[in-house]
Amino acid sequence: MASKYDGLARIIIQNVGGKSNIKSITHCITRLRFKLKDESKANTDILKNTDGIVTVIQSGGQYQVVIGNHVPDVYDVVCEHAGISGAAPVADDGPAEKMSPGAALIDIISGVFQPLLSVLCAAGIIKGLLAVWSFVASSSFGIDVTTSGAYEIWNAVGDGFFYFLPIILGYTAAKKFKCSEFIGMALGVGLTYPNMVALKSAEVLGTVFAGTSFSMDYMTDFFGIPVIMPASGYTQSVVPVVLAVYIAAKLEKFFKKRIPDVIKTFIVPLCVLGIMMPLTYLVIGPIATVICNCLTLVFGGLYNIPVVGGIIAGALIGALWQVLVIFGLHWGLVPLAMINYGTLGYDFILSPYFCVSFAQSAVVLGMILKTKDKKLKDIAIPAFISGLFGVTEPCIYGITLPKKTPFVISCIGGAAGGIITAVAGVKSYTMGGLGLFGLPCYIDPNTNSLYSMIWVIISILVAAAVAFILTMVTYKDEAPAAKKEVSSSASVNGEVLVAPVKGEVKPLTEVSDAAFSSEAMGKGIAIVPVEGKVYAPADGTITAFFATGHAIGITTDKGAEVIIHVGMDTVQLEGKGFTPVAKQGDKVKRGDLLLEFDIDLIKEAGYSTETPIVITNSGKYSDIIPTDAASVENGNELITLL
Structure with a gap:
């Protein structure tokens, strides 16, 4: 079924x-x-100027096309037209792109977390709403709803998603590192296995790093080697399973090359899991725990500096969060929050970011009230609503960033709110929804305390007030640009070519001949004909008409150079089945009959009837947009040249 995003998807591809x-x-x-x-x-540049695309960002080894809230629908259509299954990599015919260590780390983190982001937010929202329900029921009615069946059922998915997060991350990490997804999940299962989790409450056999911040007890051993785990175990953990799957992917490739095919199916997983599970508990887990503790100590140390630390940390995160998001670098901080949820039960490091979307929205609201530009208002009103729910890309890319000063003001507002959040010691208790949906994440599920949520609301009001007031004081509509007169001789005319052949439409990149599908000859489209007639696609001159009759070259009156090639390799027919009606040098009008051909004869001879229509001087145009239609009649609009 045709989609309203077909045209946009084709342009993007x-x-x-x-x-x-x-x-x-x-x-x-x-x-x-x-x-x-x-x-x-x-x-x-073409993508940035295409309707339906907000902007394009190149960062962290990714080419990011910003669409807006309807991106899932566009994604599905792009995957369909490109013939790929999304995140599953297509066959790679060249060496991997080299990235800097920082870019590679961001690429790994985003690649592992992005596929589960929507469900992770949904699970967080469920936990937040349950916290609200528990608070209201206990404070207003004295009822403990946490023991009810309804609470337990919803909590099973809300809390369970985070509890068994290593299993889910094992799957996404395996896809990222091109390892068997089931090996990745099995490693996650091993880290969350109830008997291993229960060890944290068993009798202590010994302690390593005693007397330091890295002190860890051990309750069992592996052939005499202490199995060291954090006090919370590895449920809700992030780093251990990702590191384990990375190494497992290397091991799997190693064994696949050396184990005979007849037993490879089960022996490869056996070898990988047999090695990786002990290695994860003995080496990878403890190393990951030490690394995480170091990161937490660094950030925690900054926050622990009385007043000054909170001001610095809150201002930096509040002011720079949007900049990090623009370049996709915020993914480098997300694991820190996930680590804290797993080890502390809450996070304080990223709390200052929460007010930022409201600062951005307040700037846009100020612009709505001050502008007299109807077009700007039409864009800004839905962007403002979207921003309240945490999706600020329409605000940033469509409104504030192009005008620069409003974006800077939003960062100032974010910094003001971030300082309050950090100094007040605000804690979030789960990774949940964005914008207004995220407020319940700041209710303590253990005590029903509203302390953090109250301070978050205060920081939102401060951030929004600062941003709104500064916008109202400074914003002015830009003076309309003076109109420039352009001589007709200097102008570049667009043109619409109509279908020269009746039939089924297909992308040029999908035809069977590499010379056309590679677009080496130019961009265009192809038609599988159902009628053996070729008509002129525009007014122009026939500049080439091959003696075999299978191909026609036309230069239109507006300068487009067009080739219509009937069938693939049909030159081999030496003119059989082709009856020219016009000749080289003729002036033709759009819709004039140029050629008749025998479809059945071409097929019986074993040749494809795919007929490419190619613009050989494609470089002259800023864009070449083929029709979205699945089939065309003679004279239907086929290609738009800009």
């Missing part, structure tokens, strides 16, 4: 370098995130 240039594609809340073989092949 064409201007990221074609489907052959796509290694993989995922999406988050507002962006399509491509991994391209060669980013230089992408037409970034």
